[in-house]
Every structure is written in C-alpha cells, then in structure tokens.
Amino acid sequence: xxxxxxxxxxxxxxxxxxxxxxxxxxxxxxxxxxxxxxxxxxxxxxxxxxxxxxxxxxxxxxxxxxxxxxxxxxxxxxxxxxxxxxxxxxxxxxxxxxxxxxxxxxxxxxxxxxxxxxxxxxxxxxxxxxxxxxxxxxxxxxxxxxxxxxxxxxxxxxxxxxxxxxxxxxxxxxxxxxxxxxxxxxxxxxxxxxxxxxxxxxxxxxxxxxxxxxxxxxxxxxxxxxxxxxxxxxxxxxxxxxxxxxxxxxxxxxxxxxxxxxxxxxxxxxxxxxxxxxxxxxxxxxxxxxxxxxxxxxxxxxxxxxxxxxxxxxxxxxxxxxxxxxxxxxx
Amino acid sequence: xxxxxxxxxxxxxxxxxxxxxxxxxxxxxxxxxxxxxxxxxxxxxxxxxxxxxxxxxxxxxxxxxxxxxxxxxxxxxxxxxxxxxxxxxxxxxxxxxxxxxxxxxxxxxxxxxxxxxxxxxxxxxxxxxxxxxxxxxxxxxxxx
Numbered sequence: 522x523x524x525x526x527x528x529x530x531x532x533x534x535x536x537x538x539x540x541x542x543x544x545x546x547x548x549x550x551x552x553x554x555x556x557x558x559x560x561x562x563x564x565x566x567x568x569x570x571x572x573x574x575x576x577x578x579x580x581x582x583x584x585x586x587x588x589x590x591x592x593x594x595x596x597x598x599x600x601x602x603x604x605x606x607x608x609x610x611x612x613x614x615x616x617x618x619x620x621x622x623x624x625x626x627x628x629x630x631x632x633x634x635x636x637x638x639x640x641x642x643x644x645x646x647x648x649x650x651x652x653x654x655x656x657x658x659x660x661x662x663x664x665x666x667x668x669x670x671x672x673x674x675x676x677x678x679x680x681x682x683x684x685x686x687x688x689x690x691x692x693x694x695x696x697x698x699x700x701x702x703x704x705x706x707x708x709x710x711x712x713x714x715x716x717x718x719x720x721x722x723x724x725x726x727x728x729x730x731x732x733x734x735x736x737x738x739x740x741x742x743x744x745x746x747x748x749x750x751x752x753x754x755x756x757x758x759x760x761x762x763x764x765x766x767x768x769x770x771x772x773x774x775x776x777x778x779x780x781x782x783x784x785x786x787x788x789x790x791x792x793x794x795x796x797x798x799x800x801x802x803x804x805x806x807x808x809x810x811x812x813x814x815x816x817x818x819x820x821x822x823x824x825x826x827x828x829x830x831x832x833x834x835x836x837x838x839x840x841x842x843x844x845x846x847x848x849x850x851x852x
Numbered sequence: 853x854x855x856x857x858x859x860x861x862x863x864x865x866x867x868x869x870x871x872x873x874x875x876x877x878x879x880x881x882x883x884x885x886x887x888x889x890x891x892x893x894x895x896x897x898x899x900x901x902x903x904x905x906x907x908x909x910x911x912x913x914x915x916x917x918x919x920x921x922x923x924x925x926x927x928x929x930x931x932x933x934x935x936x937x938x939x940x941x942x943x944x945x946x947x948x949x950x951x952x953x954x955x956x957x958x959x960x961x962x963x964x965x966x967x968x969x970x971x972x973x974x975x976x977x978x979x980x981x982x983x984x985x986x987x988x989x990x991x992x993x994x995x996x
Binding site for chain 2: 534535536537538562563564565567568570590592593604606608635636637638639640641643644646672673676
C-alpha cells in the first residue's frame with residue numbers, strides 16, 4: 522500500500538530569481554497542505570545548504586533539485602546530489618547531460634515544454650532534440666496556478682498522451698514554478714506521489730522513486746486514484762499488468778477522495794464526471810452525482826497498452842479537468 | 853583587481869557564453885564579482901512587435917493565438933546571468949534579472965554561490981547571454 526503524499530515539485534528561492542527564502546517557501550507550502558517540496562532553483566544548488574535546518578524547523582521533507590535553465594529548454598532535475606553543468610550542453614547534446622543526472626540516481630523532467638521561447642523567455646519552450654524518449658522520466662504537463670485552463674498546458678497534456686501512445690512510459694506532474702509568497706485566487710495544483718513507507722531511504726528519495734515509477738496523481742482538488750484488477754490481482758498507478766488474453770474481463774476502479782487538503786480547494790456541486798481514457802480512446806464516462814465518489818467498470822482487456830483516470834468538473838465557473846492520474850500499463 | 857573588462861554584444865551573440873579566465877592568488881579570502889549591463893529593455897515598440905510576432909508564430913499553435921495578445925509580452929528584455937568556477941569545480945550562479953549585480957564568493961557566499969574557501973589558481977567567470985534583444989548591449993565585469 523502506498524501513502525499518497527501532496528508535493529510541489531517546482532520552486533525557486535532568493536538563490537535564483539525567487540523572492541522567498543527556503544524557510545518562507547517551506548512554511549507557505551505547509552500552509553497550503555503540501556507534505557513535501559522540491560527545491561529547483563535556476564542553475565544553482567546553493568539554496569540546498571539550508572535544507573536540513575528548514576526541514577527540522579518545518580517538518581517538511583525537501584527534494585534536492587535544480588532547474589536547468591538553458592538556452593534550449595528548461596529541464597527540472599530531482600534527487601540530484603551534485604551540480605551537473607548545463608552550460609556545455611548544446612541543442613543536440615541533451616542525452617549526455619541527462620546521463621550525468623541519471624548517474625546520480627536522479628531523474629529529469631521537461632519543464633513547461635510549450636511555454637513561449639525566445640525572445641519572450643529564452644529556453645522556456647523545449648527545443649532540445651530528443652533522440653530517445655526513454656531518457657525522459659517525466660513531463661511537467663501542468664505549469665503554474667489553475668493550470669488546466671491554460672492552452673500551453675493542454676498542449677503539453679496532449680503531447681504526453683501522444684508519447685504514451687507511442688509506447689513510452691513517461692510520468693506526468695504539475696509544478697507551480699513558485700517564485701514568491703503571494704495569495705492567489707487561482708486553484709493550486711498538487712502532485713500526489715505514492716510513497717512506500719516500508720522501503721529504504723528518506724522521504725525525498727522515495728518521492729523521486731515514485732515519480733520515476735509513475736506513481737503519480739495530479740489534481741487541483743480531490744485525490745483521484747485508479748486501479749485495475751486482472752486475474753485476481755490489483756494494479757495501481759505506474760504498475761504493469763502482465764500479458765494476458767485480450768478477451769479477459771478486467772475491472773477498473775476509480776476513487777475520488779475529498780478529504781485531502783480539506784478547506785484548501787473548492788469544487789462546484791454538480792457536473793462532476795470521471796473518465797477512463799487509454800491508448801484505445803475513452804473507455805468509460807461516469808457521472809459522479811449525489812456525492813458519489815467511486816466507480817467501477819468491467820471491460821475486456823483488448824489491446825490496451827495503458828489507461829488512466831481523468832476527473833472533469835466545475836472550478837471557478839470553468840468546466841475543466843480537475844485531476845488526472847498517471848497510467849496503469851499493460852504488457 | 854583580478855579582472856576588469858567591458859564589452860558590447862548584439863543579438864548575433866544571443867544564446868552564447870562569454871568566459872573569462874583569470875588567476876586568483878594564494879590567501880584570497882573573498883572574491884567579489886560585479887556585473888552591469890545596459891540597456892535592459894527594448895524600447896523600440898515596432899521592433900518588439902515584430903519579434904514577439906515571430907515568437908508567437910514559432911511557439912504558439914494557430915488555434916491558441918487569441919490567448920496571447922502581443923502587447924502582453926512587452927517589454928522585451930535582455931538577460932545576462934553570471935556563474936563562476938574555481939580551479940576545480942562549479943562555485944554557483946546567479947539567475948538575477950537585475951542590471952547591476954554584485955556577488956561574493958568566500959566562507960559566506962552571496963545567494964546562488966557556494967560557501968567555502970577561495971582556492972588559488974585559474975578561475976573562470978561565465979556570462980551567459982540568455983537574451984540579447986536590443987541592437988547593442990554593453991556590459992562591465994569586474995572581479996577583485
């Protein structure tokens with residue numbers, strides 16, 4: 522069983538262009554119900570010198586990271602121990618840079634890949650040539666506050682789905698790209714990571730492994746989970762269902778947990794709908810009316826390669842995607 | 853003074869690094885790095901509109917264009933950041949957007965830079981030209 526931990530995976534402090542100390546950031550994160558953050562300053566890890574002190578003060582685990590703020594793309598790295606140099610990496614060399622990050626047991630993600638690039642924001646649009654998407658651990662498909670309504674994020678979400686359809690197993694996360702403490706009326710997105718408390722290592726290490734494994738669910742409100750039952754076994758986000766007969770009936774279960782971060786988000790009554798999507802398109806649409814918060818459907822396994830859950834609802838008068846899970850995969 | 857240089861760059865040098873290597877003598881306790889550059893903003897609105905238009909053509913899908921009015925991206929701005937390497941390793945970077953910056957590397961380093969001794973030897977300071985959008989941009993870099 523995994524514990525689903527609320528994380529913010531993209532932040533900045535005074536050590537780059539943020540306007541907050543790490544302590545201010547961590548206190549603000551705790552107030553917003555986060556249980557873990559990653560510090561991902563631009564091109565420096567100097568801010569991590571305060572990590573242990575701030576963790577002790579606030580009780581908030583901090584994942585050591587850095588955002589490669591290059592001319593050809595912004596790449597977030599999580600779980601890094603040592604600085605890896607971005608300055609010598611050209612537009613066709615990103616795999617060499619990624620290899621050095623991976624050599625530390627750390628992971629890489631494409632940050633806000635479709636934000637506008639130069640001369641509006643150099644490198645904010647991903648332009649590195651990727652020869653092999655197996656090297657990409659995750660894509661930050663939702664960037665900023667109220668991310669689901671922003672066109673660049675919708676494009677990133679579609680891009681991620683295309684990569685899943687091509688057979689790549691890439692995780693998808695959200696990141697506020699949080700630079701300062703300010704009140705926002707816009708919904709804040711949370712990346713929930715499935716933490717294995719029985720495993721070895723500290724919480725930050727387990728969080729990095731959860732992203733790498735695709736045990737990820739992203740939401741602006743309730744925690745959305747999805748599991749698949751096949752041949753008497755249950756598989757959760759990031760798991761792979763072993764090869765089987767296409768005629769086999771599988772059960773897909775969805776749960777919507779309203780109890781998380783209570784009071785910190787607001788969803789309109791009514792209009793709530795869960796969707797099961799896959800490489801074969803939409804498999805089911807389930808209206809969650811009268812407070813219904815779980816659903817289960819049976820369907821033939823067919824030629825499924827992956828499936829995920831999506832939650833559609835009304836937030837701030839907009840009908841939009843509220844949450845999505847990472848996939849359960851099929852061998 | 854260990855390094856005192858000035859230079860002029862143009863948009864042709866966009867997305868390049870200028871690296872200065874210099875000798876730091878023994879028993880140096882602190883290194884100070886000063887960077888200034890000007891101008892910051894592209895004041896020519898006609899040129900800015902053209903450049904923003906090109907950027908929108910390149911980075912935004914046609915169906916999303918109405919979400920991105922060109923005026924919302926004014927002003928276009930230059931961005932030069934500074935980073936430093938001691939003879940052995942990376943000693944930090946500043947991703948400040950300020951046009952006048954002073955940084956210190958030593959037992960207590962300023963934000964972005966790594967605390968520690970200042971070893972003698974050949975150091976490098978990098979100017980990373982993330983964005984040069986004005987016809988010319990002049991910089992001053994001093995290390996002492």
